[in-house]
Amino acid sequence: MIPFLNLHKVNEPHLRAIEEAISRVLRSGRFILGKELENFESSFASYCRAKHCIGVASGMDAIFLILKALSLPPDSEVIVPGNTYIASVLPLSQLNLRPVFAEPDAHTMTLDPAKIKEKISRYTRAILCVDLYGRCCDMDPIFKIASQFDLKVITDAAQSHGALYKNKKTGSIAFATAFSFYPTKNLGATGDAGAITTNDHALAEKIRYLRNYGSLTRYQHRFQGVNSRMDEIQAAVLNAKLPFLDAQNKRRRRIAARYLAEIKLKDLILPPGDQINQDVWHLFVVRHPMRSELAAFLHSKGIETQIHYPVAVHKQPAYSRYMHLSLPLTECLHEQILSLPLNTALRDEEVTHIIRSVNAFEATSL
Structure with a gap:
């Protein structure tokens, strides 16, 4: 795993x-x-x-x-x-x-x-x-x-x-x-x-x-x-x-660059890449309408994913007074987002396995 x-x-x-x-x-x-x-x-x-x-x-x-x-x-x-x-x-x-x-x-x-x-x-x-x-x-x-x-x-x-x-x-x-x-x-x-x-x-x-x-x-x-x-x-x-923070952020950017260039899964929305502004890729968060199925498929391939975050703040019991609010985009994001592993401990071959597994999802899931 x-x-x-x-x-x-x-x-x-x-x-x-x-x-x-x-x-x-x-x-x-x-x-x-x-x-x-x-x-x-x-x-x-x-x-x-x-x-x-x-x-x-x-x-x-x-x-x-x-x-x-x-x-x-x-x-x-x-x-x-x-x-x-x-x-x-x-x-x-x-x-x-x-x-x-x-x-x-x-x-x-x-x-x-x-x-x-x-x-x-x-x-x-x-x-x-x-x-x-x-x-x-x-x-x-x-x-x-x-x-x-x-x-x-x-x-x-x-x-x-x-x-x-x-x-x-x-x-x-x-x-x-x-x-x-x-x-x-x-x-x-x-x-x-x-x-x-x-x-x-x-x-x-x-x-x-x-x-x-x-x-x-x-x-x-x-x-x-x-x-x-x-x-x-x-x-x-x-x-x-x-x-060592800058060097570690540089490593995160290299992994993110591979994800952005090599992940080609249909219907998967990738985050925007670095341009003028330099993202430090604390998390690599993608969107897919079949989020649960994709997460389960990746788990079957030995890849742990997470969701940041599954429930919006205004839908939490602690903030029940705001549950009536309509924030459709926020709510859609929280239903579709999935975080792929991205950290400085990842080896290049593990990054390759994650990319290949994400790209393999469509053919096996439909």
């Missing part, structure tokens, strides 16, 4: 460096808000071409802290893509903000700028873009709309570490950007971890307070904050792996 993702194999080239990093932290006796985090924040800010990076406990916390720092009034509306993971939306609910779901672009499956304007009301305060599957949203028209209506633009870049939009790196494009370093991400920790990047000094300073109980000086609390700090072990692991 070719697993969808084998984290042991993905991390194997870095195992010695990871072990040394963890050992260094254990010997230091400093586990929270120490030098390892400072070093990672500096390195990742530089990597993203951003002025500030603040390490936090998770990607979802990163979104929460950005929104909390903005101090938006209760019931303010934030436009979000219908096609996203629930972690993009939960922080809004925690802050008594209202998600307004907009349809994606059918080709890129990211937020469609043309669908944003019709969702804006006098209560709208921000746009939350999601760089889904490793591809940056089309930001220029989004910024144009945001400027017209005085809206903040925030990016959820949990899946797009190192991606480019018109030669600008994600993490430096929006007003603020949230990252996740969950172990499966392109840059993955060994547990939960996240970060925020921004070029706004005031926002960065406030988030540094908020992540640590509203405090920068022990027992002095300027804000009502939370406990959301990236620990020293995760920072050390990320420090060890960050220098």
Whole structure:
């Protein structure tokens, strides 16, 4: 069986460096808000071409802290893509903000700028873009709309570490950007971890307070904050792996290029290839009207696939108040999408087997 993702194999080239990093932290006796985090924040800010990076406990916390720092009034509306993971939306609910779901672009499956304007009301305060599957949203028209209506633009870049939009790196494009370093991400920790990047000094300073109980000086609390700090072990692991991120993204692009060039299955919709913008291919997501049958066929060929994501947020029981919404494209995507294995542990012969198996589906299934 070719697993969808084998984290042991993905991390194997870095195992010695990871072990040394963890050992260094254990010997230091400093586990929270120490030098390892400072070093990672500096390195990742530089990597993203951003002025500030603040390490936090998770990607979802990163979104929460950005929104909390903005101090938006209760019931303010934030436009979000219908096609996203629930972690993009939960922080809004925690802050008594209202998600307004907009349809994606059918080709890129990211937020469609043309669908944003019709969702804006006098209560709208921000746009939350999601760089889904490793591809940056089309930001220029989004910024144009945001400027017209005085809206903040925030990016959820949990899946797009190192991606480019018109030669600008994600993490430096929006007003603020949230990252996740969950172990499966392109840059993955060994547990939960996240970060925020921004070029706004005031926002960065406030988030540094908020992540640590509203405090920068022990027992002095300027804000009502939370406990959301990236620990020293995760920072050390990320420090060890960050220098290899671009090379690993390059390997992902090579695999994606083979899929795009060699998969020829009728009725299979492939994602768009790299052009001006550089996708980092966190996931390779295809569409097929016989998704379940295709997944079963590939499983019979020893290939594990996954679905990202099978149920749209507005159709989840947790968001039952939105179940009445009609988002036909979002709902169609969630019925047809299938993620093929794409990671740095895949061998060339495994990629070949995946391509041949996908192409063989039609002849055996009809």
